Amino acid sequence: MPEKVTIAxxxxxxxxSRQTVSNVLNSPDLVREETRERVRQAVxxxxxxxxQAARRMRTGxxxxxxxRIEQTQDGMNVFDRFLHGxxxxxxxxxxxxxxxxxxxxxxxxxxxxxxxxxxxxxAFVLTGTHYGDVRTSWLAERELAFVTFGRPWGMPEGGDHPxxxxxxxxxxxxxxxxxxxxxxxxxxxxxxPEGSGVGDDRRSGWVRALEAASxxxxxxxxxxxxxxxxxxxxxxxxxxxxxxxxxALVCVSDSVALGAMQAGPAPVxxxxxxxxxxxxxxxxxxxxxxxxxxxxxxxxxxxxxxxxPDKPDHVLLQPSLVIRxxx
Amino acid sequence: MPEKVTIAxxxxxxxxSRQTVSNVLNSPDLVREETRERVRQAVxxxxxxxxQAARRMRTGxxxxxxxRIEQTQDGMNVFDRFLHGxxxxxxxxxxxxxxxxxxxxxxxxxxxxxxxxxxxxxAFVLTGTHYGDVRTSWLAERELAFVTFGRPWGMPEGGDHPxxxxxxxxxxxxxxxxxxxxxxxxxxxxxxPEGSGVGDDRRSGWVRALEAASxxxxxxxxxxxxxxxxxxxxxxxxxxxxxxxxxALVCVSDSVALGAMQAGPAPVxxxxxxxxxxxxxxxxxxxxxxxxxxxxxxxxxxxxxxxxPDKPDHVLLQPSLVIRxxx
DNA sequence: TACCTCCGTTTGAACGTTCAAACCATTAGA
DNA sequence: TCTAATGGTTTGAACGTTCAAACGGAGGTA
Numbered sequence: 001m002p003e004k005v006t007i008a009x010x011x012x013x014x015x016x017s018r019q020t021v022s023n024v025l026n027s028p029d030l031v032r033e034e035t036r037e038r039v040r041q042a043v044x045x046x047x048x049x050x051x052q053a054a055r056r057m058r059t060g061x062x063x064x065x066x067x068r069i070e071q072t073q074d075g076m077n078v079f080d081r082f083l084h085g086x087x088x089x090x091x092x093x094x095x096x097x098x099x100x101x102x103x104x105x106x107x108x109x110x111x112x113x114x115x116x117x118x119x120x121x122x123a124f125v126l127t128g129t130h131y132g133d134v135r136t137s138w139l140a141e142r143e144l145a146f147v148t149f150g151r152p153w154g155m156p157e158g159g160d161h162p163x164x165x166x167x168x169x170x171x172x173x174x175x176x177x178x179x180x181x182x183x184x185x186x187x188x189x190x191x192x193p194e195g196s197g198v199g200d201d202r203r204s205g206w207v208r209a210l211e212a213a214s215x216x217x218x219x220x221x222x223x224x225x226x227x228x229x230x231x232x233x234x235x236x237x238x239x240x241x242x243x244x245x246x247x248a249l250v251c252v253s254d255s256v257a258l259g260a261m262q263a264g265p266a267p268v269x270x271x272x273x274x275x276x277x278x279x280x281x282x283x284x285x286x287x288x289x290x291x292x293x294x295x296x297x298x299x300x301x302x303x304x305x306x307x308x309p310d311k312p313d314h315v316l317l318q319p320s321l322v323i324r325x326x327x
Numbered sequence: 328m329p330e331k332v333t334i335a336x337x338x339x340x341x342x343x344s345r346q347t348v349s350n351v352l353n354s355p356d357l358v359r360e361e362t363r364e365r366v367r368q369a370v371x372x373x374x375x376x377x378x379q380a381a382r383r384m385r386t387g388x389x390x391x392x393x394x395r396i397e398q399t400q401d402g403m404n405v406f407d408r409f410l411h412g413x414x415x416x417x418x419x420x421x422x423x424x425x426x427x428x429x430x431x432x433x434x435x436x437x438x439x440x441x442x443x444x445x446x447x448x449x450a451f452v453l454t455g456t457h458y459g460d461v462r463t464s465w466l467a468e469r470e471l472a473f474v475t476f477g478r479p480w481g482m483p484e485g486g487d488h489p490x491x492x493x494x495x496x497x498x499x500x501x502x503x504x505x506x507x508x509x510x511x512x513x514x515x516x517x518x519x520p521e522g523s524g525v526g527d528d529r530r531s532g533w534v535r536a537l538e539a540a541s542x543x544x545x546x547x548x549x550x551x552x553x554x555x556x557x558x559x560x561x562x563x564x565x566x567x568x569x570x571x572x573x574x575a576l577v578c579v580s581d582s583v584a585l586g587a588m589q590a591g592p593a594p595v596x597x598x599x600x601x602x603x604x605x606x607x608x609x610x611x612x613x614x615x616x617x618x619x620x621x622x623x624x625x626x627x628x629x630x631x632x633x634x635x636p637d638k639p640d641h642v643l644l645q646p647s648l649v650i651r652x653x654x
Numbered sequence: 655t656a657c658c659t660c661c662g663t664t665t666g667a668a669c670g671t672t673c674a675a676a677c678c679a680t681t682a683g684a
Numbered sequence: 685t686c687t688a689a690t691g692g693t694t695t696g697a698a699c700g701t702t703c704a705a706a707c708g709g710a711g712g713t714a
Contacts, residue, residue, distance in 0.1 A: 005444075006670055017694045022672060032692060049444025053383040054670035057699045062380070063445075064425075071411045075602030080407040084398045087426045096446065097426040098391070099414045117332075117376025118390075119423065231606070258606050275402030276606045279558070279585050333700055344664045349702060359662060381700035384669045 005048045014042035025050065056120060064098045065090050065300065066121035068108060070128060074231075076255045076274045078287060079127060082149065085293030086125065093301050095122070109138050116144075123300045129153060129163070130197055136161055147299045147313075149292060153197025162303065162312040164295045168198060168271070171285040171319035172205030172250055175269040178321060179248040180213050184267070188223040188246035190237045190256050202252050202271060227256055234259025242266055248327065257282055257326075267327035271319075281325035288317050332375045341369035352377065383447060391425045392417050392627065393448035395435060397455060401558075403582045403601045405614060406454060409476060412620030413452065420628050422449070436465050443471075450627045456480060456490070457524055463488055474626045474640075476619060480524025489630065489639040491622045495525060495598070498612040498646035499532030499577055502596040505648060506575040507540050511594070515550040515573035517564045517583050529579050529598060554583055561586025569593055575654065584609055584653075594654035598646075608652035615644050 011018045016035060023030045024039040031039070042048075056062045067086060070079050087097045098121060102108035112135075115121055122145060126135055129150035139146045140161055148163045172189075179187050189206045192199035203224075223246050227233035234256035238249055248267040251257035254277045257270030261282065270277050273286035292315075299313045338348045343362060350357045351366040358366070369375075383389045394413060397406050414424045425448060429435035439462075442448055449472060453462055456477035466473045467488055475490045499516075506514050516533045519526035530551075550573050554560035561583035565576055575594040578584035581604045584597030588609065597604050600613035619642075626640045 004670095007672095008670080018670090019672075019695080020693060023693090026672080030692075035692080047440075047444075049441065051384075051447075051670055052445045053380040053389070053447070054699090055672075056380040057378075057384060057670080057701090058672045060699085069411050069414050071408070074605065075408070076606070080410075081398070081402070083407075083426075084396050084428065087396050087428050091428065096442075099410075099424040099426065101411065101414050101418065113374075114376065115423075117374075118379045120378075120380070275601070276603050278401065279403070279603045280607060331700095334702095335700080345700090346665080346702075347663060350663090353702080357662075362662080378700055381669090382702075384671090384700080385702045387669085 005046045006051070007048070009046055010039065010042045010048050013046060014039045060120065061304075062120045062122055063095050064119055064121040065095050065123050065125055065297075066098050066100060066112075066115050066119075067125045068111075068127065069099045069101050074255055076253070076258075076272070076276050078272050078274065078289060081289045082127070082293055085290035086296060088290075089294045089297040093297050095297070095300075105134050108135055112138065112144075122304055123147070125149065125296055125300075131195060145300060145303045147296050147303075149296060151197065151201075160312055162299045162314070164292050164299060164315040164317070166287045166292065166317050166319050168202040168319070169205030169208065171271065171321070172202045173209040174205075174319075174321050175250050175283075175285060175327075176206050176209035177213075178323070179250070179267060179269070179327060180209065182248075182267070182327070184248040185214075186223060186245050186247050188225070188238075188241035188244075188249045189251075190234055190241070190249060190260060191224065191226050191252045192229055193226050199252055206250050229253060229255055231255055231259035231262075235262045238263035238266070238268075254282060254284055257284070261326060269321075269327045273322050277322075277324070283324045283327035284322055285319040286322045287319050292317055332373045333378070334375070336373055337366065337369045337375045340373060341366045387447065388631075389447045389449055390422050391446055391448040392422050392450050392452055392624075393425050393427060393439075393442050393446075394452045395438075395454065396426045396428050401582055403580070403585075403599070403603050405599050405601065405616060408616045409454070409620055412617035413623060415617075416621045416624040420624050422624070422627075432461050435462055439465065439471075449631055450474070452476065452623055452627075458522060472627060472630045474623050474630075476623060478524065487639055489626045489641070491619050491626060491640075491642040491644070493614045493619065493644050493646050495529040495646070496532030496535065498598065498648070499529045500536040501532075501646075501648050502577045502610075502612060502654075503533050503536035504540075505650070506577070506594060506596070506654060507536065509575075509594070509654070511575040512541075513550060513572050513574050515552070515565075515568035515571075515576045516578075517561055517568070517576060517587060518551065518553050518579045519556055520553050526579055533577050556580060556582055558582055558586035558589075562589045565590035565593070565595070581609060581611055584611070588653060596648075596654045600649050604649075604651070610651045610654035611649055612646040613649045614646050619644055 007018050007021050010021045016039060020031060021039050024036050028036055052063055090097050098119060100111050100115060102111050124146040126146060126148040127150060129148045129152055131154040136152060151163050151165045176187055189203060191203045222244060223241055225237035225241060227237050238260035242264055249260050251260055251270050254270035254272050254274045257268050260268045270282050270284040273284040277284040295315045334345050334348050338345045343366060347358060348366050351363050355363055379390060417424050427438050429438050451473040453473060453475040454477060456475045456479055458481040463479060478490055478492045503514055516530060518530045549571060550568055552564035552567060554564050565587035569591055576587050578587055578597050581597035581599050581601045584595050585603060587595045597609050597611040600611040604611040622642045
């Protein structure tokens with residue numbers, strides 16, 4: 001039974017009032033140096049820790065960040081590394097991460113409501129942004145603090161909010177250039193169905209790099225296939241592209257790339273640098289996830305603690321190419 | 328700005344007192360049926376949700392479960408799937424998961440202290456139990472509620488606490504029998520250094536299955552190697568074992584098994600059924616993780632809500648063999 | 655009639671914190 | 685000398701909930 005130490009205990013010990021202790025903790029500059037030190041020592045000696053429930057009741061601040069835990073079918077995702085980074089950098093800033101799960105946007109919004117009523121998280125971190133994302137507008141309408149890991153795809157103007165993202169196009173462009181440098185001229189791309197923000201972005205880097213290499217209008221167009229993202233379709237797409245003359249392949253994901261590798265010995269580059277890529281020697285693009293997590297927390301603390309900036313923060317990070325056996 | 332609905336608003340609407348509303352929520356049987364319905368309707372109409380901070384201040388209950396987010400080097404772990412299950416089953420039971428991270432037992436205990444002061448989680452879920460685990464005794468001494476996913480390895484008697492685990496020995500025994508059934512007689516085992524509870528347990532299943540197959544004293548002894556768990560050492564160990572006459576290999580982890588696969592065409596079985604195993608067609612033992620998560624939550628709710636049982640709950644679940652290309 | 659019990663409900667207080675206002679010296683300005 | 689301003693500190697109240705005790709009416713018993 002860890003005896004509870006309250007602010008009143010500290011106050012008694014330091015011969016000051018409750019409020020002075022509170023000031024030492026929250027606005028130290030209001031308190032005379034000498035008193036401040038005395039209070040700090042009392043805090044130390046008694047092992048006092050602020051009770052977040054009581055603080056929250058008074059201030060409406062919980063020091064909690066709510067994050068949805070997502071899971072993909074094949075487990076070849078990147079989210080758990082991001083979450084790890086988020087937990088660590090949040091802790092450094094004095095926040096904790098609280099998890100929730102949801103199956104779709106609708107149920108996620110219902111969970112926002114639940115969480116706000118029960119735990120009042122100070123902010124939300126959203127992942128997996130997509131076209132027509134209703135979550136961000138729901139949060140924005142209510143003036144709630146949030147940041148997305150992922151850009152607001154296809155929001156013309158109004159839907160402007162803070163985000164952190166990784167520049168997928170720059171990644172695939174770098175991958176394509178890497179293959180060009182190795183002498184390849186017919187480089188295929190295996191993507192996702194059109195309409196996915198992330199997928200279209202990654203595709204655009206491949207297009208851009210090819211066009212830069214042969215400005216007169218490239219033969220690229222034909223060397224492209226779209227898949228549902230599974231390894232099986234990746235393999236089929238790779239066979240078709242190789243039959244069509246492709247000598248190397250850039251893929252929208254490690255999962256697709258894994259399939260593509262089965263199609264033959266042609267160089268393949270994946271995206272996300274999942275553990276699977278490392279295991280099978282797949283060259284892949286690595287997202288700076290812990291950096292992204294740090295930036296998300298920084299964006300939020302700015303939003304919550306400083307006077308809110310006029311313009312929402314936008315952070316675009318660069319992925320890096322991890323070269324292995326396959327390219 | 329979501330207007331705050333308090334218990335007083337509901338009370339006013341239903342023409343009852345605060346306490347009656349509280350009773351409807353917490354001890355419905357105290358309230359007359361008719362009143363109960365009226366209050367329920369008011370709750371519904373106003374979209375009332377209990378404010379956990381206020382409740383917690385009064386009751387000392389936060390409805391939070393604290394879980395450490397762990398990360399292994401190669402990402403071939405099982406934890407994120409467990410965490411996902413935990414989040415979902417906790418939500419069903421009315422709890423939320425709050426994350427923390429820590430580098431070792433000492434700093435984890437410091438974090439317990441921090442969390443208890445600030446957020447008062449109702450219980451902790453510990454993973455990665457090991458010999459001489461000081462975390463469990465710290466929690467037990469303070470009579471805090473917790474469950475471990477993993478048995479209390481090497482605790483002779485006193486250190487008895489609730490746990491949920493997967494029967495690793497049963498898994499490797501099943502894997503070994505599978506290979507025996509396929510006609511193999513010289514089956515090697517690639518493990519971790521001695522002294523790891525999980526590793527020794529998994530090894531014991533292999534020993535047991537071999538002894539059952541040839542009771543006269545098996546030739547197994549020699550067909551064993553210990554590694555640091557990396558794929559590199561796994562490959563080296565596999566080469567040695569095959570050179571020593573092994574025709575099939577049971578491995579303590581997918582990571583090691585991945586290495587072993589590089590050593591040649593001999594059948595290999597891994598452990599954990601990570602996404603990597605699925606990707607490369609590795610036969611592996613799958614832990615029932617979402618089931619384990621459900622059981623962890625059940626153990627905790629029993630501990631927290633029912634009168635604590637005399638005997639701590641122990642739950643041992645069975646892994647299942649997922650057969651793929653490699654065996 | 656007077657008293658007790660039981661059931662359903664209400665009332666006051668408390669949890670630990672911070673906001674807002676009040677307080678009290680001390681110094682500055684007129 | 686009086687008033688005003690300043691810096692540092694204290695006091696009272698409030699956040700939304702639940703515990704503990706009080707309340708009041710219906711029914712039963714003597």
